[in-house]
Amino acid sequence: MSRSIRLAVIPGDGIGPEVVAQGLKVLAAALPSDVKLETREYDLGARRWHATGETLPDAELASLKDHDAILLGAIGDPSVPSGVLERGLLLKLRFAFDHYVNLRPSRLLPGTATPLAGRPEIDFVVVREGTEGPYVGNGGSLRTGTPAEVATEVSLNTAYGVERVVRDAYERARSRPRKKLTLVHKNNVLVHAGHLWKNIFDRVGREYPEVTTDYLHVDAATIFFVTQPERFDVIVTDNLFGDILTDLAAAVTGGIGLAASGNINPAGAFPSMFEPVHGSAPDIAGTGKADPTATVLSVALLLRHLGHEPEAARIEAAVEADLAARDGSPRTTDQVGDALAERVTG
Amino acid sequence: MSRSIRLAVIPGDGIGPEVVAQGLKVLAAALPSDVKLETREYDLGARRWHATGETLPDAELASLKDHDAILLGAIGDPSVPSGVLERGLLLKLRFAFDHYVNLRPSRLLPGTATPLAGRPEIDFVVVREGTEGPYVGNGGSLRTGTPAEVATEVSLNTAYGVERVVRDAYERARSRPRKKLTLVHKNNVLVHAGHLWKNIFDRVGREYPEVTTDYLHVDAATIFFVTQPERFDVIVTDNLFGDILTDLAAAVTGGIGLAASGNINPAGAFPSMFEPVHGSAPDIAGTGKADPTATVLSVALLLRHLGHEPEAARIEAAVEADLAARDGSPRTTDQVGDALAERVTG
Numbered sequence A, B: 001m002s003r004s005i006r007l008a009v010i011p012g013d014g015i016g017p018e019v020v021a022q023g024l025k026v027l028a029a030a031l032p033s034d035v036k037l038e039t040r041e042y043d044l045g046a047r048r049w050h051a052t053g054e055t056l057p058d059a060e061l062a063s064l065k066d067h068d069a070i071l072l073g074a075i076g077d078p079s080v081p082s083g084v085l086e087r088g089l090l091l092k093l094r095f096a097f098d099h100y101v102n103l104r105p106s107r108l109l110p111g112t113a114t115p116l117a118g119r120p121e122i123d124f125v126v127v128r129e130g131t132e133g134p135y136v137g138n139g140g141s142l143r144t145g146t147p148a149e150v151a152t153e154v155s156l157n158t159a160y161g162v163e164r165v166v167r168d169a170y171e172r173a174r175s176r177p178r179k180k181l182t183l184v185h186k187n188n189v190l191v192h193a194g195h196l197w198k199n200i201f202d203r204v205g206r207e208y209p210e211v212t213t214d215y216l217h218v219d220a221a222t223i224f225f226v227t228q229p230e231r232f233d234v235i236v237t238d239n240l241f242g243d244i245l246t247d248l249a250a251a252v253t254g255g256i257g258l259a260a261s262g263n264i265n266p267a268g269a270f271p272s273m274f275e276p277v278h279g280s281a282p283d284i285a286g287t288g289k290a291d292p293t294a295t296v297l298s299v300a301l302l303l304r305h306l307g308h309e310p311e312a313a314r315i316e317a318a319v320e321a322d323l324a325a326r327d328g329s330p331r332t333t334d335q336v337g338d339a340l341a342e343r344v345t346g
Ligand SMILES: CC(C)[C@H](C(=O)O)[C@@H](O)C(=O)O
Pocket: A076, A086, A087, A090, A091, A243, A277, B188, B189, B219
């Protein structure tokens, strides 16, 4: 636990700046007065790219590195060709800072709407691998744009990369009451990557006899997400499967407006980055309709990561109380942020 | 429409033989008396592999080819290493017979249970590419089993392969009342494959001005599957995304016990193959608990493919009537088959 936090802030595109402002408001309210918070804002995203053609210059990357953590709003805009900002900025950060644990908790809290009938109990966390798999950007295309085009995408998986994230997931499973870990992959089709994952999962598991384990194919996992989500405790999975599953998880636990995430480098060699799972939602940018809760919950993950557990828990409690008190009357982004900041202080 | 059907039958593993028996029962009941049905059964799957080490010998493949269609139950058993039968038999068939249209309709019928609150209207069809993408089996591993292991999986996508399936999907969309086609991919991350798909989707779309189009990232698509499934009409997507989405689609439309599929070679150069989406469910094999409805609906797709539209429609109507009449009292696999056969005849 540090008495000062040097925080890099990337508001980004669309609703990003709006939700980040509320995240910072709640962060300031939560921090004890003797903890010094220094923030530095980075102008990265669509505007910058249009103005300069840059996504993430090396100098910015070096400067970002010199922080305790990063708070990111959202990246992506329809005016920019698909992939340019995602690959050139968001994923570049995750890869450059070796964010191999992409942590995405899912809890169905009282007061939240779920599309599932009967409101099952949902309280699980997905540990998504963040630096390998189909996300590595290893692919290409030949004879692009012609009828003879061939395009490839290579999923790269290493024992090194899989073992460290699997180990992190076992540690998390061990520290939770139910102590259950589910590996999700597709090892009956993607046999090479799948067997690597499964073998390491089984081998590391022998060091955690107190953790119950389970394996599901990704297609079957989506079924259980809607029919029996209460069966999950901790899930560990590859980068792409984790991307898909965590959006579905968000949808069944009150919507993408509540889903927080941390891109974590557990060893601390690089700053970890915290961001809502949702995107930049350009359709509602500027309308005050964006729910900043996912960003605020990401701030809680950030504080926990930096050792400020009581403050993290206070923010989470404030969100729970706020959700339980919602009566359906519309509030602006700012009003939600104010309400949360007040609960955190009060 | 042919006056004779030469049908190859692969009952397979687990509940496969049980559900296939009911499928054949209903098929026999549905066919006009002047249509000659010849079936030939193939002993393929776990038993054969244990006995001989074979998954799909060339001679069997050649013999299967000499049919009008194939009905398959389910393939896969825990006693066989994961991937051996899936890759060596099921996927080998799909690839060898160039089943590039993997057709998976999803309708929420009266009388069926859905985990979704409020029972949205669901009536869409997924056209899953069946011969490319991450399923091609192009991958490998180096230093297998050591801490220095690297494993790859290569997704291969060709303009040839994408265009033909996209075209098929536009044709289907045009023939449906809502005339809407959604492409699902992840072109902000898998930029090479994603842009190939998107460019072809847009280009072919100019030939179908009456079809409304839409693009969704696969993660976002899973959200809409549970929050707003009524927005979908026809979906076209890659092999892996289609695998994942169709299990989720089955889950929200009454369960995997009702989901039918066709592995179709539209040109008819090879026999098409029809199978329930569910697996071999070894845990309930032999108990009489398997619901044969997905297989029976796959038989309807088979008949439609062979030009027997009235018979296909009769089977689907029988299933609808049977579902609407279900009162929760348990029936055996055989009883469901009998009830459906009776409705089809009567
Ligand atoms: C925007 C995109 C690159 C990103 C991803 O695919 O990881 C997003 O979907 C997420 O889940 O954080």
